[in-house]
Amino acid sequence: MSDSYNHVTRFFEKEAPKDYLQAWSKQIAQEKECVQRQDSGALLLKLGDEYLAWSGLSCLSVLPARPIHPIPHRSHPVLKGISAIGGKLVPCFSLARLLGMEDASPVHEQSLILIGKEGQVSGMLVEHIETYIRFHQDSIKVLPSNLSQTGQSFSRGLLDWQEQCVPLLDESLVMSGFERCMQ
Amino acid sequence: METIDESLLPLFQMEAESQCVTLNEGIMALENEPNNQGVLDDLMRAAHALKGAAAVVGLDAAVQLAHAMEDCFMAAIKGDMLCESNVVDLLLQGTDTLSSISKLNLPDFEIWQAEQQEGALALAGNLHDVSVGKALPPTTESKQAVVATTNKTTTDEAEVIEEKVKAATQPKQDKTPQEQSVRLSSQKLDALMALSGEIQLSSQEIVPIQQRFLDLQKDLASIHLQLQDLRNQCQHESHLSRKMEAVDHRFQHYRQYFTEELDHLHDFERKTSSISQRLSYEIMDSRMQKFGDTSASLQRLVRDTARTLGKSVRLQIQGEACDIDRDIMEKIQAPLQHILRNAVDHGVEMPEQRLLAGKTEEATILIHVYHQAGMLHIGIQDDGQGIHLNHLRQSIVDKGLSNADMVEKMDAQELLDFLLLPQFSMKKEVSNISGRGVGLDLVANTIRLLRGQLNIQTEAGQGTSFNIHLPLSLSVVRCLLVTIHDALYGIHLTRISAVVQLCHDDIQYAETRPYMHWRDEEVGLISASQVLGWAQKNMQGILDVIVFKWNKKHYGLIVDNVVNESTMIEKKLDERLGKIKNIATGAVDAKGSALFILDMDDVLLSMKTLIESGKLEGLHQVEIHDSGITRKKILVVEDSITVREAERRMLENKGYDVQTAVDGMDGWNALQAGQVDLVITDIDMPRMNGIELLTLIRSDYRDPEIPVMIVSYKDREEDRLAGMQAGANYYLTKSSFHDNTMLQGVNDLIGAAV
Numbered sequence: 027m028s029d030s031y032n033h034v035t036r037f038f039e040k041e042a043p044k045d046y047l048q049a050w051s052k053q054i055a056q057e058k059e060c061v062q063r064q065d066s067g068a069l070l071l072k073l074g075d076e077y078l079a080w081s082g083l084s085c086l087s088v089l090p091a092r093p094i095h096p097i098p099h100r101s102h103p104v105l106k107g108i109s110a111i112g113g114k115l116v117p118c119f120s121l122a123r124l125l126g127m128e129d130a131s132p133v134h135e136q137s138l139i140l141i142g143k144e145g146q147v148s149g150m151l152v153e154h155i156e157t158y159i160r161f162h163q164d165s166i167k168v169l170p171s172n173l174s175q176t177g178q179s180f181s182r183g184l185l186d187w188q189e190q191c192v193p194l195l196d197e198s199l200v201m202s203g204f205e206r207c208m209q
Numbered sequence: 210m211e212t213i214d215e216s217l218l219p220l221f222q223m224e225a226e227s228q229c230v231t232l233n234e235g236i237m238a239l240e241n242e243p244n245n246q247g248v249l250d251d252l253m254r255a256a257h258a259l260k261g262a263a264a265v266v267g268l269d270a271a272v273q274l275a276h277a278m279e280d281c282f283m284a285a286i287k288g289d290m291l292c293e294s295n296v297v298d299l300l301l302q303g304t305d306t307l308s309s310i311s312k313l314n315l316p317d318f319e320i321w322q323a324e325q326q327e328g329a330l331a332l333a334g335n336l337h338d339v340s341v342g343k344a345l346p347p348t349t350e351s352k353q354a355v356v357a358t359t360n361k362t363t364t365d366e367a368e369v370i371e372e373k374v375k376a377a378t379q380p381k382q383d384k385t386p387q388e389q390s391v392r393l394s395s396q397k398l399d400a401l402m403a404l405s406g407e408i409q410l411s412s413q414e415i416v417p418i419q420q421r422f423l424d425l426q427k428d429l430a431s432i433h434l435q436l437q438d439l440r441n442q443c444q445h446e447s448h449l450s451r452k453m454e455a456v457d458h459r460f461q462h463y464r465q466y467f468t469e470e471l472d473h474l475h476d477f478e479r480k481t482s483s484i485s486q487r488l489s490y491e492i493m494d495s496r497m498q499k500f501g502d503t504s505a506s507l508q509r510l511v512r513d514t515a516r517t518l519g520k521s522v523r524l525q526i527q528g529e530a531c532d533i534d535r536d537i538m539e540k541i542q543a544p545l546q547h548i549l550r551n552a553v554d555h556g557v558e559m560p561e562q563r564l565l566a567g568k569t570e571e572a573t574i575l576i577h578v579y580h581q582a583g584m585l586h587i588g589i590q591d592d593g594q595g596i597h598l599n600h601l602r603q604s605i606v607d608k609g610l611s612n613a614d615m616v617e618k619m620d621a622q623e624l625l626d627f628l629l630l631p632q633f634s635m636k637k638e639v640s641n642i643s644g645r646g647v648g649l650d651l652v653a654n655t656i657r658l659l660r661g662q663l664n665i666q667t668e669a670g671q672g673t674s675f676n677i678h679l680p681l682s683l684s685v686v687r688c689l690l691v692t693i694h695d696a697l698y699g700i701h702l703t704r705i706s707a708v709v710q711l712c713h714d715d716i717q718y719a720e721t722r723p724y725m726h727w728r729d730e731e732v733g734l735i736s737a738s739q740v741l742g743w744a745q746k747n748m749q750g751i752l753d754v755i756v757f758k759w760n761k762k763h764y765g766l767i768v769d770n771v772v773n774e775s776t777m778i779e780k781k782l783d784e785r786l787g788k789i790k791n792i793a794t795g796a797v798d799a800k801g802s803a804l805f806i807l808d809m810d811d812v813l814l815s816m817k818t819l820i821e822s823g824k825l826e827g828l829h830q831v832e833i834h835d836s837g838i839t840r841k842k843i844l845v846v847e848d849s850i851t852v853r854e855a856e857r858r859m860l861e862n863k864g865y866d867v868q869t870a871v872d873g874m875d876g877w878n879a880l881q882a883g884q885v886d887l888v889i890t891d892i893d894m895p896r897m898n899g900i901e902l903l904t905l906i907r908s909d910y911r912d913p914e915i916p917v918m919i920v921s922y923k924d925r926e927e928d929r930l931a932g933m934q935a936g937a938n939y940y941l942t943k944s945s946f947h948d949n950t951m952l953q954g955v956n957d958l959i960g961a962a963v
Contacts, residue, residue, distance in 0.1 A: 095696050095803040098741035099790045108782070108795060110803040113403025115780050115795040146785065208785050209909060 066163055068194060070156040070187065073122045074133045077156060079185050079194040086140040091151060094118050104207040109149055111140065118149035119204045125180060141197065148204060161185050166194060218315065221266040224258070225311030231255040232278075232304040234505040236297055237512060243285070243292040253282040259307060270322075270329050271310045277336035278303050284340040294516075299336055301509070306332060395536055398496060399684070402778055405489040410801040412481040419478060422471050429464050436460060493685055493778075498538055500578045500587075501529030503545075510546055511574060514553040521560055521571040522553055528578030533585060534682040540659055541587070541679070544652040548589050548675045549574065551649070556593030556673050566670065568592065584703065585681050590674035596667040598624055608633070610922050611943060619851050625665040626849065629653040630893070630922050650893070657895055659683070684779050688806060690772040690798065691755065694743040697804040698768075699777055699796055700755060704809040706763060707756040708771055716752075722820065725754065725765060732756060733820055734765040740815050741791055759813045766816065775799070779806060787909065790878060791815055810896065814875050818882065840866040840962050842883075843955070846876035846890040846902065847920075852943060856889065856920070856951075863952060864962030873897025877905055885915070886959045889951075892921040892932070900935045907936040916958040920951065 068079040069088075094107040104123045108115045122133040135151035142148045166183035180200050181193035235252040238245065256279040263271035278300060284290035292300070306329050313321055436457050443449040504526050515522040533541075557563075557572040564570055577588040601624050602616040610627065611619075627633055631650040656663045661679035680686075688699035689708070709727060716723050716734060723734040734754065736745050754765040777796040782789070793808035843865045847853040857867045868885065870876035872894040880888070888906065892899040899919055907913050918939040919932045932940045939954045 093802050095805065096694075097786070097789060098743070098792060098805070100786075101742075108803045108805075110797040110801055113406045113780075113797060115782060115797070115803050117783050117786060146783070205785055208783075209787055 067158060067160050068185070069139070070159050070192065071121070071139075071152045072154050072156050073125070073127055073152060076127065077187070077190075077192045078121075078125075078181075079159065079187070079192050080139070081194070081197055082158065084141050084197040086142070086147065088155060089138045089140070091136050091138050100208070102207040104204065106151060109138070111138075111147075111149065114147070116140065116147050116149045117208060118151060119207065120151050121200070122152075124200065124203050124207070142201065148201070150200075150204075159185070159187055167191065169193070218266055221262050221268070222311050224262045225271075225307060228255045228259045228262075229304055229308040229311070230505055232259075232307075233301070233509055236292075236300045236304065237505070237508055239285075239292045239300075240294060240297045240512075244288075246286070249282055249286050253279060253286065256282060263310075268310060270326050270333075271307055273333040274303055274307055274310075274329055274336070277333040277340065280340035281336055284342075289342065290340060296339055299332070299339060301513075303332055303336055393495075395496075398492065402489070402492050402684075403780075405485065405492050406778065406797060407801075409482075409485040409489055410799075412478070412485045413799075415474070415478045415481070419471075419474055422467075422474065426467065426471060429467065433457075433460065433464065496534055496536070496682065496684065497532040498535050499529060500531045500533050500538075501526070503538065503542065504529055506542075507545065507549060507576070511549055511553060514550055515557075518554060519559065520553060520557055522557055522574060523571050524549070524574050524576065526576045526578070528576075531578045531580060531585065532681075533578075534680075534684070536683050537585070537659055537679055540655060541677070544655050544677070545576075545587070545589070547648045547652050552589065552591040552593065552673070556591040556595070558594050562594075566594075580681065585679045587677040587679070588674055589677075590672060592672045595669045595671050595673050596625070596628075596665075597669045598667075601625070601627065604633075609924075609942075615851065615855065621667075622664075623849055623851055625667065627922070628665065629663070631925065631928070653893075662895075686777055686779055686796075686806065687774065688777045688796070689755070689774055690804070691737070691753070691768040692770045692772060693737040693741060693768050695769065697772065697798060697802065698737075699775075699804055699806040701806070701809060702774065704757060705755055706758045709754045709756055709765070711752045711754050713750065713752060727756065727763070727765070730763055732763045732765045733816075734767055735816050735819060737766045737768045740766065740812055740819065757809065757813060759817070764813065764816050764820075766812070777804075777806065788874075788877075788905075790881065811874060811878065814871075814878060818878070840864060841887070841959055842866045842868060842885040843887045843889060843959075844868050844870060844876060844879055844885045846870045846873060846888065846894070846899065848872050848891060848894040852891070859952065860955065863955075865955070866962075873899060873902035876902055880906070880910060884912070887955060888915060888917045889920055889955075890917065892919060892923055892928070900931060903932070903935045903937060918951075918954055918958065 067082040069082055069085060071078045071080055089111065092109050092111070094109045096107040097105065104119050106118045106120055109118050110116075118138065120128070120133075120135060122128045122135070127133065133153050135153060137152050137154050139150045139152060139155075140147055141150055166185060169179060169181055169183060180195055180203060182196040182199075183194050184191040185194050231251060232255050235248050235255065238248045239252070242248065256275050260272055260275035260279060263269075263275060281290065281292075281296070281300060285292055290296070310321070310329070436453070440450065440453045440457060443453050507526070508524050511522055511524040552574050557574075558566065558568075560570045563572065572592055574589065574591045577586075577590070579586050598621060602613075602619075605611050605616050605624070605627050606613050610630075610633075616624065629649050629652075633649075653663050656677055656679070659679055660683075661677060664676045664678070665673065666676065667673040686699075687702040689702055689705060691698055691700060707727075709725070711725055715725060717725065717731075719731070724731045725734055726732075737755075739745050753768050753771045755768060755771075756763050756765050758764075775798070777798075779794040780796055782792070782795050789805075791808055791811045792805045793811075794806050796804050796806055798804055843860055845853060845856050845860070845867055847856060847869070848871055853869055853871075857869055860867045868879060868883075870879045873890070874897040876888070876890060877897065879885075888902075890899040890902055897905075899921065903917050903919070906915060906917060916938045917936065918941065919937045920941045920943055921928065921932070922943050923929075924942040929940045938958055941951055941954060
């Protein structure tokens, strides 16, 4: 047997100090301090007067807005056209128009967020990115009834940010909403 | 079991691939010139290299086979053996076996060992026997091929031969070393191409910075003059003058430094721009290969097929140096092989028949490859018996595909199109080479998918030629860049007849339709904005008109501006967008902006539809009132003019309002433009076939439930099922419109015309 094995055996065979078990029992019996870990992140987007959160996981990159070529015979206002990004042609859409927010307050689209997966990348135009926020999944609040029951919402909950609630957008709903406007 | 070094297997496979090409070519050449020492040397070297590579990987069977082949070549060099046809057969078999061994994956190798290793070793044994002068085993059909020399060579002769063999096994010094190659997926090349485009764009970003620095340099020169002026004014105040001189000195120093750095920036810009351009050119070039790279396999195919059929055929290839896109080359192989096999089997007569017809005993098949007007042309022409159109007419009638009256009216091209139908064969007997009628439909399909065209011409007794027209590359195109509705578009140069500048006052009107007089022709004009569905802009001053030819007539497309001519790399559009009307693909311009490349077939059809329908903006549109009776509308989608017109007449006779379209794409565009009650479509059509059209209607059309009837020559059960599965309401074969089946079907689906 090696020396280290013997040391280990001796260590575990040694009698524990008298107050060892009591100290640990007391420690474990104590009520746990509730520290919630912030396990998720989101980009906080600005559209007109509103802020919206977009999960950071589905964001491939953020770029300044660039020239967009309109598509003939495709007149849907949400579909803005195609843009050349990294040598590839990416269809781009206006998030404000998809959410029907453009009428409420003017939106100056200055940033382009690339979302999706390889081969199906889309460009989402927003006014700008305010900041990056961290949150815990359990802290997502349910949507107000006037949104959750309409079936037309693109959000999956609300997040607290600087004493206000911001909608957390559901990426799959936004993507499928955009894809419906492509044809 | 042999221990195979898996890590070296891919390298061996690449080496074997290139050596097998050398063996194949050399052995074929040997058949015509059995004593060609140069060829024998090359063969010896290839077999030797292959043996060495197989030994390193641990493929014993391949080692033995390559060794036996090497023995044969050595015997031929020594003059102990003559490479007659039967020996050539054995050597080609050996090459095939080596080639197939080299393509095995490790798991398949065990199966190969169990099933085929014995055969390979027996072949090695036979080759060895041949090389030492033994007769071939009686099981082979070939005649005794070995000429065993009984003459003893003298010592001197032996030494000479030994030196020859030694020289042949050493690497050649006088020839260019064989190019090393690596396999690269086309997706990887596309990614490299996209990145090289980005580098080119990035290198251009330095140009405006340079310009700003040049402006600064001019400012510095003017400050220097001002400083000198101040110095002159301060001449009488010595302390000020000294201070000014010091300032001027420092200023001159920094100005000099600035000028030097600006020169460095110029150099850097020039180098980066040149390197990025070369990089882009090299990547584009790496997509291309020579047509001649496939010559050996085609020669081999013709030789083997002719030998099996007892015919004598020579394949002549012109234009081997033509560059072809690798993707196209790979996809066109199977169609070429099929056409060649057909030519040898169907086209070329037996030697005795040829002699009787006053032809040479040996037939010639000529493959002529050339570039013309931005397209690749491949012609495959045989000097065989040709296709008798009357026999073809009879076959069509016998198979119930059409009736005698109809086939009599069809021209040669329409008749020859029947050869492209599945299961259509004029051969009465089925052999393992041809006669099953499987293949030419696949040939036509492959060429269509490559955006090419297949055209057959034949002359009874003189031969048949298959002419294939393909794009030079699937990704690189020469375009004219134009702006339409303030956005950039590319037009394939090959489609443009002329670019004309026209004063607004030169536009003339006939029945409110605008036209211009150009080269003794009245050319109809239409605004590109309107074709693409944008609002028409106010046309003022000089107008740029792009002239196209279509169906022997010219049409003029008015664009906002002609920008320049450019080589564009086509980029696929996102599949989620589906087919965009009038758009073929996308591209990125020199400034890094996206643009669309127009689909000219689509654009011309849209132009024609707009002109004919009188829907030109700003023109008076005549409204037709037909006493309030609404007739049911039927869209007939059919590429054969004879069938299309026959269907139209039959339906119009019954009172239906019939609109026609020449292919699936045209049909889809017609559906977008207006509402119809029924669609009748063929299956085999260029650009978009009937099944694709039907699938599109069922998934994307605003009225997906619209009744669709398929009328096709395809009468197999699986074709009918494919049509019904795609959503057809009725499936009829074309022979049905001789009776009332089709009209009955139409009545069942939408009722009477009114």
